[in-house]
Amino acid sequence: MTLAPELNETSPEKLLVPVLSAFWDEDESWTLDVYRRHEGYEGLRKALAMSPDDLIAYVKDSGLRGRGGAGFPTGMKWQFIPQGDGKPHYLVVNADESEPGTCKDIPLLFANPHSLIEGIVIACYAIRSSHAFIYLRGEVVPVLRRLHEAVREAYAAGYLGENILGSGLDLQLTVHAGAGAYICGEETALLDSLEGRRGQPRLRPPFPAVAGLYACPTVVNNVESIASVPAILHKGKEWFRSMGSEKSPGFTLYSLSGHVASPGQYEAPLGITLRQLLDMSGGMRPGHRLKFWTPGGSSTPMFTDEHLDVPLDYEGVGAAGSMLGTKALQCFDETTCVVRAVTRWTEFYAHESCGKCTPCREGTYWLVQLLRDIEAGKGVMSDLDKLNDIADNINGKSFCALGDGAASPIFSSLKYFREEYEQHITGRGCPFDPAKSTAWADRTEVNA
Amino acid sequence: MTTTPEGVSLGMPQLPAPAYPDDVRARLEADAREIIARYPDSRSALLPLLHLVQSEEGHVTRTGQQFCANMLGLTTAEVAAVATFYSMYRRKPSGDYQVGVCTNTLCAVMGGDAIFAALQDHLGVGNGETTDDGKVTLEHIECNAACDFAPVVMVNWEFFDNQTVDSAKRLVDDLREGAQVEPTRGAPLCTFKDTARILAGFPDEREGAVEAGGSAGPASLIGLRLAKGETQPARVVHPRGEDPQNERPSGPAAEEGE
Numbered sequence: 001m002t003l004a005p006e007l008n009e010t011s012p013e014k015l016l017v018p019v020l021s022a023f024w025d026e027d028e029s030w031t032l033d034v035y036r037r038h039e040g041y042e043g044l045r046k047a048l049a050m051s052p053d054d055l056i057a058y059v060k061d062s063g064l065r066g067r068g069g070a071g072f073p074t075g076m077k078w079q080f081i082p083q084g085d086g087k088p089h090y091l092v093v094n095a096d097e098s099e100p101g102t103c104k105d106i107p108l109l110f111a112n113p114h115s116l117i118e119g120i121v122i123a124c125y126a127i128r129s130s131h132a133f134i135y136l137r138g139e140v141v142p143v144l145r146r147l148h149e150a151v152r153e154a155y156a157a158g159y160l161g162e163n164i165l166g167s168g169l170d171l172q173l174t175v176h177a178g179a180g181a182y183i184c185g186e187e188t189a190l191l192d193s194l195e196g197r198r199g200q201p202r203l204r205p206p207f208p209a210v211a212g213l214y215a216c217p218t219v220v221n222n223v224e225s226i227a228s229v230p231a232i233l234h235k236g237k238e239w240f241r242s243m244g245s246e247k248s249p250g251f252t253l254y255s256l257s258g259h260v261a262s263p264g265q266y267e268a269p270l271g272i273t274l275r276q277l278l279d280m281s282g283g284m285r286p287g288h289r290l291k292f293w294t295p296g297g298s299s300t301p302m303f304t305d306e307h308l309d310v311p312l313d314y315e316g317v318g319a320a321g322s323m324l325g326t327k328a329l330q331c332f333d334e335t336t337c338v339v340r341a342v343t344r345w346t347e348f349y350a351h352e353s354c355g356k357c358t359p360c361r362e363g364t365y366w367l368v369q370l371l372r373d374i375e376a377g378k379g380v381m382s383d384l385d386k387l388n389d390i391a392d393n394i395n396g397k398s399f400c401a402l403g404d405g406a407a408s409p410i411f412s413s414l415k416y417f418r419e420e421y422e423q424h425i426t427g428r429g430c431p432f433d434p435a436k437s438t439a440w441a442d443r444t445e446v447n448a
Numbered sequence: 449m450t451t452t453p454e455g456v457s458l459g460m461p462q463l464p465a466p467a468y469p470d471d472v473r474a475r476l477e478a479d480a481r482e483i484i485a486r487y488p489d490s491r492s493a494l495l496p497l498l499h500l501v502q503s504e505e506g507h508v509t510r511t512g513q514q515f516c517a518n519m520l521g522l523t524t525a526e527v528a529a530v531a532t533f534y535s536m537y538r539r540k541p542s543g544d545y546q547v548g549v550c551t552n553t554l555c556a557v558m559g560g561d562a563i564f565a566a567l568q569d570h571l572g573v574g575n576g577e578t579t580d581d582g583k584v585t586l587e588h589i590e591c592n593a594a595c596d597f598a599p600v601v602m603v604n605w606e607f608f609d610n611q612t613v614d615s616a617k618r619l620v621d622d623l624r625e626g627a628q629v630e631p632t633r634g635a636p637l638c639t640f641k642d643t644a645r646i647l648a649g650f651p652d653e654r655e656g657a658v659e660a661g662g663s664a665g666p667a668s669l670i671g672l673r674l675a676k677g678e679t680q681p682a683r684v685v686h687p688r689g690e691d692p693q694n695e696r697p698s699g700p701a702a703e704e705g706e
Binding site: 012013016017018021022024025026027028029030088097098099100101102103105106107110111131137138139140141142144145146148149152174175176177178179180181182193194195196197198199214254255256257258259262263264265266267268280281298328330332336340341344345348351352354434435437438439440 | 486487488489491492493494495496498499520529530533534535536537548551552553554556557558559561562589590591592593594595596597598599602604605606607610612631633634635643646647648649651652657658659660661662663664665666667668669670671672673674675676677
């Protein structure tokens with residue numbers, strides 16, 4: 001394979017940087033052997049040579065920010081754990097990946113579970129925890145199998161258990177399968193669920209760092225955040241900071257899905273744009289153009305083709321009026337009805353609302369009623385303001401971000417596609433043919 | 449979403465649920481003690497224990513709830529409150545194979561709605577209903593974190609990626625005929641009860657189960673291949689039954705790589 005002599009800005013070799021995904025194409029990439037062949041557990045050795053406080057400072061200095069949606073600095077979360085308080089400390093890894101469009105942690109855990117386990121050991125050493133949990137959504141049994149196996153291997157090799165690598169660190173790791181509830185991706189609902197209760201968010205403060213699992217100091221981190229830590233330790237914080245921007249340093253997994261030529265996982269420095277990702281991967285499916293997309297799952301306000309050059313980092317996406325979220329780039333082309341898309345997302349939020357807070361429980365229900373009417377051609381113009389009004393009464397008025405997430409598609413779709421809503425009302429129905437949006441719509445032959 | 453709540457009765461209170469037969473109870477108690485030992489606080493074992501009782505009976509029965517309550521020192525009301533909150537716990541007898549079609553926005557648009565409608569028609573059952581032979585329970589599910597493989601169908605929580613109406617129909621036909629069915633990512637299918645036992649935290653002991661499906665699905669590797677300078681793959685579509693390994697973009701790479 002020859003490379004072009006000069007790499008231009010769209011060359012994937014220059015724009016992409018596989019770290020967590022670097023060896024997913026190798027046989028048995030999920031095993032300890034392959035992981036060690038790729039310098040696995042080397043970061044842990046460096047971490048154990050530091051004092052826990054220095055380790056926290058190091059991760060803080062690296063600038064790593066949470067990859068689960070909120071973007072909170074990971075090292076700072078660790079630092080909030082009170083030390084010398086005499087209580088057990090816990091690390092809980094949020095592997096409840098359920099945000100519509102989000103599909104990064106599941107392939108990561110399937111292909112490279114040891115990066116998470118190594119990160120867990122490092123984090124537990126830092127926060128002085130001797131028991132960690134992986135809360136994996138239940139609906140992904142293939143991943144659960146690999147986690148069971150990876151944890152078994154890690155115990156057998158002395159990376160878990162007592163006196164890890166002679167450091168004096170003892171650590172027990174429990175893999176816990178959830179049972180189907182989007183809300184459990186919210187960190188306090190996750191903790192309630194892990195305590196054997198209905199997954200309902202808690203009022204904060206107190207924050208989990210003070211009173212989390214069993215009312216003890218607890219760090220809750222996303223899978224990708226923790227899995228990124230070993231590489232930072234092994235290759236250095238300067239290396240990490242050499243990617244991305246000052247406030248959003250490092251690499252991350254972008255998940256491209258929908259009407260694109262090549263849906264999949266793309267690991268790149270923070271700040272890459274959707275245009276760059278599409279340019280390198282074949283663009284939208286042939287003959288179609290981008291209509292709307294989400295930068296980080298359905299809870300992040302949608303973008304249009306005006307936003308193709310927005311840098312996909314925390315600041316860039318925020319400045320453009322949305323959130324980086326989980327970097328779930330769901331792309332829809334001009335065949336897609338935005339009212340249909342938003343109606344379906346709203347049905348999801350109504351279904352998944354835990355029912356604790358009235359604005360979210362009732363508001364999502366009424367949004368669904370209005371949207372279904374509009375989609376079916378039974379809406380009236382005043383419904384559009386009513387949608388905005390109800391969304392406004394949910395947004396920011398519930399314990400957790402599920403309600404805010406439900407409001408996002410409403411606000412943003414009305415902002416960019418109000419005319420399309422109006423068309424449904426004046427035209428007494430949906431002007432789109434759903435058959436044209438399917439994956440097989442343009443296929444001349446199906447070799448199935 | 450418009451289903452009526454089940455088991456609602458305003459008449460006489462129900463009698464306590466019958467206990468498991470002694471041999472079953474003894475076996476489940478040993479499993480339950482192992483689960484409880486994983487947690488600093490026994491109540492944390494409730495979700496896995498509900499998976500465990502589901503692995504015994506295929507759904508969460510009143511007997512199962514009573515068992516969980518006894519093991520954890522909870523009331524049956526406390527257990528029922530949890531069992532009815534989570535969508536993976538089935539509340540009535542259901543099929544050996546739970547077939548879930550993702551109809552969240554992205555999969556729905558990409559064909560999930562068409563697949564779900566076709567399967568309802570093909571099987572003659574509605575959402576949450578089971579075929580007469582007790583083999584297949586059909587439902588629509590929410591986003592299952594495989595959007596780059598849309599449209600996605602899950603069977604007993606194994607991935608069937610890039611489905612079409614035809615491939616999904618063949619899939620349920622195979623399930624009803626008892627053919628061994630292999631997912632695109634995941635291990636050869638076991639029954640819903642066996643799956644529930646894995647979810648309770650007992651590793652799948654079947655030979656080759658962990659390895660099955662390879663390291664990563666084709667879509668998971670697209671960015672990596674581009675970063676390595678391998679030529680961009682053709683549109684990745686692998687209907688069920690074809691080996692995803694064969695669809696790695698070796699052909700186009702050889703042609704254009706020079």
